[in-house]
């Protein structure tokens with residue numbers, strides 16, 4: 001079968017790889033100059049520290065089994081640093097308490113009063129028995145407070161700390177279905193090390209798009225970047241320059257609105273949630289941990305990029321500050337954003353002088369996983385028998401993560417392979 005994959009993000013790359021493994025001929029068409037989609041390294045500028053900043057820090061968890069399989073397939077399993085979940089959380093007075101996946105650590109979590117810590121443990125026990133599909137119509141915050149009796153301080157100082165980066169929305173906006181699914185899969189599955197943190201040690205672009213491109217070509221795929229598909233007609237993808245790429249079957253692995261356009265469908269109206277990343281190089285070390293969360297701040301998470309990538313600068317510290325799901329920050333000018341984040345850090349961690357900075361904004365980093373989203377996420381099957389759909393936004397049950405992207409791509413490819421088998425019979 002001649003398969004054409006439209007979109008070279010993780011979903012498209014994973015689909016292409018799966019189709020090659022099944023023995024099909026594959027052409028991958030990507031509109032941008034590089035593969036990798038939402039997982040990118042910024043174009044290098046003079047004066048950047050090593051390695052140049054990524055478009056945003058990406059975190060994987062031990063439960064991202066298909067994503068980890070994909071990295072193994074493209075020979076990049078060694079580009080992640082794996083550690084047990086340990087999240088230092090720093091409050092306004094610079095005091096630190098650490099979240100680890102154990103009852104004892106929660107009982108010692110000093111950003112909450114002891115009664116609230118006990119309630120968090122009770123909530124975790126109760127969450128084990130919830131069916132995520134039963135609660136997509138309410139927010140995770142409402143679900144925790146009204147149904148499980150959780151406290152407001154615990155939402156702010158415990159649940160939001162990891163729900164916000166996982167869903168790219170705070171608990172009071174995110175769908176309870178996605179919140180429950182995330183907690184169950186990462187923390188309550190009983191699978192050893194499902195909650196492990198996996199952080200990239202290589203530039204995102206190299207370890208995803210570049211590595212995937214090499215692997216796909218080495219297996220015989222035709223990879224065409226700078227190639228936008230403007231229409232899908234029976235038997236061919238029509239390109240922006242009018243050329244046609246013919247195929248027996250197609251995977252459409254592009255963001256929701258573009259997918260709807262290419263497939264002549266209504267917009268699934270999944271919304272978009274932004275991520276703003278501010279990269280800061282200070283003249284002295286401020287953060288004593290590889291990563292940390294800040295309570296009650298728009299600087300939600302800080303990562304020591306120098307340490308995590310094994311490239312500490314010759315002096316000072318190279319940090320990435322991430323702000324998830326705050327649309328208001330998209331309108332703040334670069335210089336002001338840098339000053340805002342610098343002040344958030346120095347206010348809690350001590351004085352330091354800024355040597356360099358860079359801002360990266362992704363207005364549509366993920367879809368907006370609000371209540372009611374589940375019914376609007378479409379599955380891989382389309383109205384055309386030889387066209388399937390993929391993308392982190394499709395109906396995988398996962399939030400818009402790298403795991404969701406890879407899962408969707410692999411599922412879509414397997415479905416196309418089944419079509420090929422039926423056609424051949």
Ligand SMILES: Cc1cc2nc3c(=O)[nH]c(=O)nc-3n(C[C@H](O)[C@H](O)[C@H](O)COP(=O)(O)OP(=O)(O)OC[C@H]3O[C@@H](n4cnc5c(N)ncnc54)[C@H](O)[C@@H]3O)c2cc1C
Nearest residue numbers: 007009010011031037038056058059229391392401402405
């Ligand atoms: C800053 C940031 C931080 C993130 N942090 C995390 C994290 O910590 N953990 C995590 O798991 N996930 C994270 N994510 C989300 C994750 O990166 C995405 O969910 C995932 O990579 C999406 O993959 P995809 O293949 O579904 O879509 P995309 O990556 O959007 O890929 C779609 C591709 O299709 C191409 N395309 C579009 N239209 C056309 C067309 N007409 N013709 C040809 N090509 C087309 C696009 O150029 C793009 O390359 C983050 C995302 C961002 C932006």
